[in-house]
Amino acid sequence: MTAADATTRPFAWTRKHLLSLESLSAEELEFILDSAQSFREVSTRSIKKVPALRGRVVVNAFFEDSTRTRTSFSLAASRLSADIIDFSEKGSSVSKGETLVDTARNIEAMGVDVIVLRHRAAGAAEVLSRAVTCSVVNAGDGAHEHPTQGLLDLYTIRERFGKIAGLKVAIVGDIANSRVARSNLWGLKKLGAEVIFVGPPTLLPRAFESLGARCVHDFDSVVAEVDVINMLRVQFERIASSQFPSVREFTRLFGLHSERFARCKKDVFVMHPGPMNRGIEIASTIADGPNSGILTQVTNGLAVRMAVLYLVTGAAQ
Amino acid sequence: MSSILIQNGTILDPSQKLQQRADLLIDEGKIAGIGLNLGSADRVIDASGCFVTPGLIDIHVHFREPGDEEEETIASGAAAAVAGGFTTVCCMPNTKPPLDNEGQIEFVFREAQRIGLANVFPVGAITKGREGKELAEIGSMIQRGAIALSDDGVGIADASVMRKTLQYAKMFDACIMQHCEEPTLGGGAMHSGIVSTSLGLSGIPAEAEQLMISRDLLLNRTIGCRYHVQHISTAWSVELIRRAKRDRQTVTAEVSPHHLLLTDENCRGYDTNFKMNPPLRTAADVAACIEGIKDGTIDCLATDHAPHRAEEKELEFADAPMGIIGLECALALYIKALGEPGHIDWMKLIELMSTRPAQIVKLNRGTLAKGAAADVTVIDPNQSWKIDAGKFKSRSRNCPFQGWGVKGRARTTIVGGELKG
Numbered sequence: 144m145t146a147a148d149a150t151t152r153p154f155a156w157t158r159k160h161l162l163s164l165e166s167l168s169a170e171e172l173e174f175i176l177d178s179a180q181s182f183r184e185v186s187t188r189s190i191k192k193v194p195a196l197r198g199r200v201v202v203n204a205f206f207e208d209s210t211r212t213r214t215s216f217s218l219a220a221s222r223l224s225a226d227i228i229d230f231s232e233k234g235s236s237v238s239k240g241e242t243l244v245d246t247a248r249n250i251e252a253m254g255v256d257v258i259v260l261r262h263r264a265a266g267a268a269e270v271l272s273r274a275v276t277c278s279v280v281n282a283g284d285g286a287h288e289h290p291t292q293g294l295l296d297l298y299t300i301r302e303r304f305g306k307i308a309g310l311k312v313a314i315v316g317d318i319a320n321s322r323v324a325r326s327n328l329w330g331l332k333k334l335g336a337e338v339i340f341v342g343p344p345t346l347l348p349r350a351f352e353s354l355g356a357r358c359v360h361d362f363d364s365v366v367a368e369v370d371v372i373n374m375l376r377v378q379f380e381r382i383a384s385s386q387f388p389s390v391r392e393f394t395r396l397f398g399l400h401s402e403r404f405a406r407c408k409k410d411v412f413v414m415h416p417g418p419m420n421r422g423i424e425i426a427s428t429i430a431d432g433p434n435s436g437i438l439t440q441v442t443n444g445l446a447v448r449m450a451v452l453y454l455v456t457g458a459a460q
Numbered sequence: 461m462s463s464i465l466i467q468n469g470t471i472l473d474p475s476q477k478l479q480q481r482a483d484l485l486i487d488e489g490k491i492a493g494i495g496l497n498l499g500s501a502d503r504v505i506d507a508s509g510c511f512v513t514p515g516l517i518d519i520h521v522h523f524r525e526p527g528d529e530e531e532e533t534i535a536s537g538a539a540a541a542v543a544g545g546f547t548t549v550c551c552m553p554n555t556k557p558p559l560d561n562e563g564q565i566e567f568v569f570r571e572a573q574r575i576g577l578a579n580v581f582p583v584g585a586i587t588k589g590r591e592g593k594e595l596a597e598i599g600s601m602i603q604r605g606a607i608a609l610s611d612d613g614v615g616i617a618d619a620s621v622m623r624k625t626l627q628y629a630k631m632f633d634a635c636i637m638q639h640c641e642e643p644t645l646g647g648g649a650m651h652s653g654i655v656s657t658s659l660g661l662s663g664i665p666a667e668a669e670q671l672m673i674s675r676d677l678l679l680n681r682t683i684g685c686r687y688h689v690q691h692i693s694t695a696w697s698v699e700l701i702r703r704a705k706r707d708r709q710t711v712t713a714e715v716s717p718h719h720l721l722l723t724d725e726n727c728r729g730y731d732t733n734f735k736m737n738p739p740l741r742t743a744a745d746v747a748a749c750i751e752g753i754k755d756g757t758i759d760c761l762a763t764d765h766a767p768h769r770a771e772e773k774e775l776e777f778a779d780a781p782m783g784i785i786g787l788e789c790a791l792a793l794y795i796k797a798l799g800e801p802g803h804i805d806w807m808k809l810i811e812l813m814s815t816r817p818a819q820i821v822k823l824n825r826g827t828l829a830k831g832a833a834a835d836v837t838v839i840d841p842n843q844s845w846k847i848d849a850g851k852f853k854s855r856s857r858n859c860p861f862q863g864w865g866v867k868g869r870a871r872t873t874i875v876g877g878e879l880k881g
Contacts, residue, residue, distance in 0.1 A: 242774045243775075243776060244774055266776065266777045267776055269730055285778065288660070348657055350654045354658055
């Protein structure tokens with residue numbers, strides 16, 4: 144088989160669910176990114192709508208607060224002409240005496256095609272996918288994965304550099320509790336980037352080395368060599384659990400401030416999954432400066448989520 | 461009471477180091493003799509191709525009565541026990557309310573007697589309400605027949621309370637069974653390691669278990685109470701006990717079937733039937749537990765039979781309760797984990813499942829000596845079967861071994877000279 148054969152051979156998307164990036168192949172990741180590229184173009188039209196999912200029903204089932212992810216999914220579904228239902232419920236299923244699976248089966252009984260699930264429990268999307276017959280898209284499950292965030296980060300990096308392989312990407316902050324870090328790790332590794340996790344040992348367990356990340360506790364030791372810096376949001380409640388002593392010390396050691404930024408590569412690409420704590424993990428001048436891809440991430444998130452909804456519903460047919 | 465003659469089997473009795481083809485006669489609820497030509501009996505059981513062993517004993521089960529009778533009752537638990545070949549079980553006190561006074565101990569005895577299946581010996585709580593603060597009436601519970609003491613489900617976190625426990629229990633020569641988990645390090649959903657990191661689940665580090673074992677061994681060094689480590693799960697825990705035994709400390713330990721056959725890798729997929737406490741550890745920990753059995757560091761096998769409702773086990777992994785049922789498949793699983801790979805022989809297996817557990821709780825059972833209570837299990841070592849929790853006598857179905865093909869099964873269970881299963 145020649146290289147030409149390989150590129151011309153049609154790739155068939157077969158997955159009914161998007162649960163994690165760990166489970167996807169490099170080929171599948173590339174396919175989603177390529178599909179997102181065609182949907183990106185839709186956003187530039189004066190009529191920003193395609194009929195791809197007309198007559199389909201997408202339910203945003205959010206069991207945890209999230210404004211931007213939910214809005215992004217809603218808008219993505221709407222631009223595909225799907226009907227969107229928002230289902231929000233805070234609190235655990237334990238307290239209300241109904242399991243997540245019960246709730247989801249109820250939603251499904253109303254005749255839905257896709258459940259977009261955000262849940263505080265790791266594994267919630269995977270468990271749900273085994274219990275229902277419709278498609279399940281993981282919009283963040285505990286500290287496990289946030290696959291569409293991972294995909295939009297991949298997309299944004301690829302768009303900026305024209306490639307992912309060979310890049311060095313630092314992801315900084317509370318790695319232990321971050322689903323964004325995990326999805327980025329799997330996606331970036333599969334597409335050939337080097338992933339450097341940066342944080343204190345209390346928020347960066349050594350086990351991540353076994354998963355393929357380079358683990359670093361001294362941010363300054365890597366700032367000059369990385370092409371991308373992805374800053375995670377500081378969770379203030381970690382102070383109470385003594386995972387770091389104070390915001391001030393965290394900012395000093397792991398924040399991206401102007402002094403540290405001055406030692407970065409000139410074309411370093413700065414990212415943040417949002418919402419930002421300005422002046423804490425990232426200085427405003429950097430977040431709003433020319434190296435920042437933060438708003439581009441949000442724009443690309445829409446295209447990536449359109450692609451995901453389109454692909455999983457196609458596979459479910 | 462009728463007499464029973466078990467013919468053509470192989471008698472296997474670790475208490476007498478006996479392994480021979482012979483018949484076993486039971487009369488008046490006692491072992492009447494082992495040999496050939498023992499005369500006639502009211503009932504004859506053909507045990508061709510089978511082992512005839514002292515009744516199996518499980519010193520760690522949860523029967524949920526009183527409080528959670530929809531999960532298990534003393535009746536359903538006892539039925540599960542005899543179905544699995546167990547003639548005697550010791551039930552843990554973490555019921556609602558807990559077994560922390562003599563009235564509760566009496567309740568379990570009466571209920572077990574009324575049901576009349578397996579021997580059920582209650583373990584009393586160490587502290588009032590299992591809160592780890594004030595000692596329960598240990599003496600009164602022992603006098604009423606509590607077989608041992610434990611706050612199982614949690615360990616005694618406070619070192620001062622634990623020291624008093626060991627001192628006070630020593631007065632009665634009582635066995636203290638400890639669920640070893642330092643609470644400030646525990647509380648997670650699974651073993652802390654590579655798999656938990658990948659799954660995004662909170663971890664219970666191996667040190668949570670090791671820390672409490674170390675502390676207790678230190679406290680007990682000068683006290684010398686009978687101290688028993690429940691459901692051991694980590695390699696270093698085994699080593700701690702090995703060293704303590706070398707120092708002639710009074711310590712014993714048990715291990716459960718799942719800690720010999722499963723690892724934290726099984727938690728991928730978030731199936732809550734793989735969630736238990738202590739959690740499934742690594743392959744190296746499993747190997748160390750097996751080594752501990754071979755060299756005598758670990759004294760006995762115990763299921764930690766822990767029934768839970770399906771609705772509860774359907775919760776998210778982090779929220780679902782810990783524990784799995786074990787009584788009806790334990791024998792076959794021990795054979796798979798220890799017998800089939802050649803780690804131990806049949807004599808050792810029955811010692812671990814009957815003779816040693818009886819000694820740990822000072823029961824005059826686990827033997828086929830003439831005159832002993834006629835608790836006998838007839839085991840067919842060649843019967844191949846598939847584990848199907850749907851067919852279990854237990855009220856619960858939380859079994860991670862569903863569908864496993866296994867070999868070896870109790871064919872007949874005799875308790876006090878009566879055929880029970």
